[in-house]
Amino acid sequence: MNPPLLATEGLTVHYGGVRANTDIDLHAGAGEVVGLIGPNGAGKTTFVDAVTGFTPSHGTVSVAGRRVDRLAPHQRRRAGLARTWQAGELFTDLTVRQNVAVAGGRGPLRNLCNDLIGRAEPGDDVDAVLETFGLLPVADRRPGKLSLGRQKIVGVARALAGATRVILLDEPAAGLDTDESAEFGTHVRAVAETGRAVLLIDHDMTLVAAICDRVYVLDYGAVIASGTPGEVLADPAVRTAYLGSELVP
Amino acid sequence: MDQVLLFITLGFAGGAVYAVIAASIVSLHAATGVLNFAQGSLALWGVWVVAELRHSGTLVLPVGSIPLGSGPMAAWPAAGLGVLSVAALALAAHLLVFRPLRTAPPLAQVVASVGLMLAIASLVPLRFSTEGVLAPPILTERTLEAAGTVINVSDLILLATALTVAAALSAYLRFTRWGVATRAGAEDELAARLTGLSPDRLAAVMWLLTGAATALVAILAAPTLGLDPIGYMFYVLPGLAAALLARLTSIMVACLAGLAIGVLQSILLLLSTFDGWPVWAQAGLGDAVPFVIVVVALVILGRRLPARGALGTVRMPAVALPTRPWPTAGVLLAAAALAIGLTSGSWRFGVVTSIIMALIALSLVVLTGYLGQISLASMAFAGTGGFILSRATMAWNVPFPLSVLLSAGVATLVGVLVGLPALRVRGAQLAVVTLAGAVAVQQAAFANPALTPFEGNLIDGPTLFGWDLAVRDGTDLTTSAFAATVVVIVGVLAMAVVRLLAGFTGQSFLAVRSNERAAASVGIDVARVKLAGFALSAFLAGVGGCLIGYSRSQLSVESFNVIVGLSVLCMAYVGGITRVSGALIAGLIAPLGVLYTLLNTTLGLGHYYTLIAACALVLTAVLNPVGIAGGTSGLLHRRTPRKVVL
Numbered sequence: 001m002n003p004p005l006l007a008t009e010g011l012t013v014h015y016g017g018v019r020a021n022t023d024i025d026l027h028a029g030a031g032e033v034v035g036l037i038g039p040n041g042a043g044k045t046t047f048v049d050a051v052t053g054f055t056p057s058h059g060t061v062s063v064a065g066r067r068v069d070r071l072a073p074h075q076r077r078r079a080g081l082a083r084t085w086q087a088g089e090l091f092t093d094l095t096v097r098q099n100v101a102v103a104g105g106r107g108p109l110r111n112l113c114n115d116l117i118g119r120a121e122p123g124d125d126v127d128a129v130l131e132t133f134g135l136l137p138v139a140d141r142r143p144g145k146l147s148l149g150r151q152k153i154v155g156v157a158r159a160l161a162g163a164t165r166v167i168l169l170d171e172p173a174a175g176l177d178t179d180e181s182a183e184f185g186t187h188v189r190a191v192a193e194t195g196r197a198v199l200l201i202d203h204d205m206t207l208v209a210a211i212c213d214r215v216y217v218l219d220y221g222a223v224i225a226s227g228t229p230g231e232v233l234a235d236p237a238v239r240t241a242y243l244g245s246e247l248v249p
Numbered sequence: 250m251d252q253v254l255l256f257i258t259l260g261f262a263g264g265a266v267y268a269v270i271a272a273s274i275v276s277l278h279a280a281t282g283v284l285n286f287a288q289g290s291l292a293l294w295g296v297w298v299v300a301e302l303r304h305s306g307t308l309v310l311p312v313g314s315i316p317l318g319s320g321p322m323a324a325w326p327a328a329g330l331g332v333l334s335v336a337a338l339a340l341a342a343h344l345l346v347f348r349p350l351r352t353a354p355p356l357a358q359v360v361a362s363v364g365l366m367l368a369i370a371s372l373v374p375l376r377f378s379t380e381g382v383l384a385p386p387i388l389t390e391r392t393l394e395a396a397g398t399v400i401n402v403s404d405l406i407l408l409a410t411a412l413t414v415a416a417a418l419s420a421y422l423r424f425t426r427w428g429v430a431t432r433a434g435a436e437d438e439l440a441a442r443l444t445g446l447s448p449d450r451l452a453a454v455m456w457l458l459t460g461a462a463t464a465l466v467a468i469l470a471a472p473t474l475g476l477d478p479i480g481y482m483f484y485v486l487p488g489l490a491a492a493l494l495a496r497l498t499s500i501m502v503a504c505l506a507g508l509a510i511g512v513l514q515s516i517l518l519l520l521s522t523f524d525g526w527p528v529w530a531q532a533g534l535g536d537a538v539p540f541v542i543v544v545v546a547l548v549i550l551g552r553r554l555p556a557r558g559a560l561g562t563v564r565m566p567a568v569a570l571p572t573r574p575w576p577t578a579g580v581l582l583a584a585a586a587l588a589i590g591l592t593s594g595s596w597r598f599g600v601v602t603s604i605i606m607a608l609i610a611l612s613l614v615v616l617t618g619y620l621g622q623i624s625l626a627s628m629a630f631a632g633t634g635g636f637i638l639s640r641a642t643m644a645w646n647v648p649f650p651l652s653v654l655l656s657a658g659v660a661t662l663v664g665v666l667v668g669l670p671a672l673r674v675r676g677a678q679l680a681v682v683t684l685a686g687a688v689a690v691q692q693a694a695f696a697n698p699a700l701t702p703f704e705g706n707l708i709d710g711p712t713l714f715g716w717d718l719a720v721r722d723g724t725d726l727t728t729s730a731f732a733a734t735v736v737v738i739v740g741v742l743a744m745a746v747v748r749l750l751a752g753f754t755g756q757s758f759l760a761v762r763s764n765e766r767a768a769a770s771v772g773i774d775v776a777r778v779k780l781a782g783f784a785l786s787a788f789l790a791g792v793g794g795c796l797i798g799y800s801r802s803q804l805s806v807e808s809f810n811v812i813v814g815l816s817v818l819c820m821a822y823v824g825g826i827t828r829v830s831g832a833l834i835a836g837l838i839a840p841l842g843v844l845y846t847l848l849n850t851t852l853g854l855g856h857y858y859t860l861i862a863a864c865a866l867v868l869t870a871v872l873n874p875v876g877i878a879g880g881t882s883g884l885l886h887r888r889t890p891r892k893v894v895l
Contacts, residue, residue: 052770077772089767093568093759102756103771108781115752116745158771 003065005197011059020046028197038218080165084155090143097139103161149180251398256519261404262473264511265411269466270488271503272415273459280455284677286362289485290369295464299331339460364866370482371859384471415504490539536692540685597727599846607836609793610821616786618827621762625684628814630787634660634794639706649711657791664787696806706804819866
């Protein structure tokens with residue numbers, strides 16, 4: 001059997017004396033959409049930061065069996081591990097097309113040579129990515145001019161440029177209205193259909209239940225439940241974490 | 250041992266000034282968020298006001314002067330007036346410059362404070378007769394003997410004054426209601442306003458207090474340190490170093506660090522007199538110390554990528570690429586040919602200098618405008634190019650095009666070295682590092698008598714295939730062959746830069762400029778992109794330095810001193826630092842360029858050039874942060890629909 005596209009073992013993050021993530025084992029296979037849910041402050045974004053190298057952590061992270069936990073963030077991205085950001089964090093000075101084109105990870109010297117001799121990098125099919133997400137009509141606009149929903153989709157398109165195999169979506173549907181959220185869900189499923197692994201972090205339970213194959217639940221930095229969306233939402237521990245113990249009989 | 254003690258106490262005077270400047274910088278940063286490069290210039294102004302009062306009894310103001318009595322004024326009243334006039338100057342700086350810039354991006358605040366630093370320093374030689382004026386003693390001249398060495402009591406008084414002033418500033422910010430409100434106001438202006446205290450007025454109080462404190466210590470130390478028309482301006486560097494060591498938070502740590510730097514410089518002075526100390530290290534070591542300290546401190550304290558929740562994004566003026574580069578290049582080439590053909594002598598020299606300066610300004614557009622790295626070291630890169638060129642042509646006999654490539658290559662390496670701290674240091678703090686680096690390179694290399702021959706650095710004129718391209722030919726000050734060479738080199742490099750900025754390189758620069766964390770998350774190697782930016786920028790500046798070298802046939806430390814470097818930054822910012830066209834405007838108004846020639850030959854205002862440049866910078870920062878090029882293209886855009894290249 002092939003190793004899962006994304007696997008973490010014993011992933012642990014300390015902030016000073018506080019354990020923000022404790023011993024998280026998680027895996028996601030090709031074609032899978034995996035949910036990561038939990039109350040505010042449960043350590044979901046910390047997990048994404050740790051997996052993608054933005055915060056120091058212990059434990060292992062591997063992409064298709066290859067250890068990446070010693071690599072810098074940009075090297076993990078080149079190994080196929082991409083993320084989006086809660087706040088979007090698009091490049092405000094670049095157009096939508098440039099936002100996607102700049103991703104994928106070429107060295108500055110290679111860029112310099114390409115620019116001087118006027119060569120386009122082969123294999124860069126930026127317009128195809130934009131087409132998939134319906135972004136071609138706005139390709140030459142700055143992201144600041146787009147609706148929030150569109151900006152989130154630009155973030156996903158940017159994360160998919162290059163040879164992305166695993167994508168971590170950090171609250172991509174926050175701030176979207178119901179229609180936008182549903183449309184976003186179909187995009188996410190379509191991404192998984194291409195053989196990539198998707199890790200979706202979100203508060204929107206309708207979205208998570210609708211598109212995730214499996215769900216992990218975090219509370220106080222540790223996994224307290226995992227399984228299909230139906231199993232997990234019926235789990236008493238999950239209900240306690242979300243609703244408070246006094247409401248559970 | 251007694252000698253060591255003696256040199257330690259001799260370091261107190263300089264250390265006390267550094268300490269109070271550092272404490273003032275930390276206090277001002279806590280109150281306003283501004284990193285004030287002009288704190289040393291404020292001290293400079295105070296010292297000269299007092300010297301003039303005690304010389305002729307005249308109170309000199311930035312504009313006009315008031316005669317007070319007929320003869321010299323007594324020491325203490327003069328010192329009091331000096332403190333008051335600096336406090337007033339600091340208040341004016343707050344009201345006219347920094348208050349309007351409260352919410353401006355860090356780059357605007359940095360250039361405004363650099364502009365103020367230059368403006369005050371360039372005003373001093375214009376307003377005071379710097380010939381033959383001395384700083385007679387104010388403090389007691391008594392000495393006491395301890396541990397077998399003679400100690401000046403005045404040095405001990407200066408030490409005590411510095412500690413007291415810092416403790417008072419610290420207590421004000423920590424224990425008084427106003428002080429606490431001042432710190433709150435810098436963090437959240439709106440919330441502080443709701444408490445009923447105006448952050449503006451509290452910031453004004455802070456400017457008054459720090460201005461007075463800095464002036465007091467500088468005036469008391471001046472008889473020991475001596476009068477110098479410029480030196481005090483650079484006292485801000487050890488001050489900034491100490492402030493950064495204190496992480497811009499602890500006033501007392503900043504004060505102690507400032508004192509320590511003063512003592513360290515004094516001890517280095519002692520060491521350099523020993524036999525066996527290398528000759529090349531005798532000069533400039535004291536200036537290199539702050540640089541090393543700043544770099545080490547910031548690299549240890551810094552992070553490779555801004556942390557979550559850190560203010561990682563720097564707002565910068567928007568960029569705009571030339572939409573039709575080839576036709577524009579054609580028009581500019583024709584204009585340059587015309588300008589060279591129609592001029593001769595000093596005017597043609599002005600035109601050629603402008604073209605070279607445009608190249609150096611372009612190096613700043615690349616590094617600061619596109620990559621967002623605030624660098625004050627561009628002239629040090631240019632200087633490296635020029636000084637290596639002198640060796641290459643005179644000692645190693647490297648032929649013309651290769652000599653430029655070699656020299657610019659070395660400048661590129663220096664650029665990468667200066668760029669290393671930028672991997673962990675950002676924004677205004679990077680400006681401090683690069684300025685300290687520029688001063689260190691200037692003092693330790695260009696001004697070092699062991700490295701620079703007595704007769705100056707001569708440069709052999711360029712020849713290509715037996716064709717003489719030298720700048721002078723008999724009485725012709727600037728030959729058309731040399732002018733054409735400059736146009737070709739600058740033109741080719743400018744077109745290459747436009748290509749780079751329009752391509753992947755420009756995109757990755759802008760991505761890093763707008764958000765380092767996000768750039769790393771899309772696979773951009775932020776560290777290497779930054780180093781590539783420093784390398785490219787230093788290469789361009791290095792070529793510019795070579796062309797300056799060829800155009801003068803001889804270089805001295807003055808050709809590339811830090812003041813010239815800061816003026817070029819001023820000009821690049823005034824021209825529009827995020828635009829290639831801004832570099833062109835910067836070239837026209839740069840030192841010794843076309844505008845300077847106009848001021849000097851036609852209007853006879855050459856002395857006022859630096860002052861005008863500095864004031865233009867401050868005004869641009871306050872009124873029009875996108876620069877002249879941005880301001881005019883905004884008008885054009887409204888008329889012509891924008892074409893998109895790529």
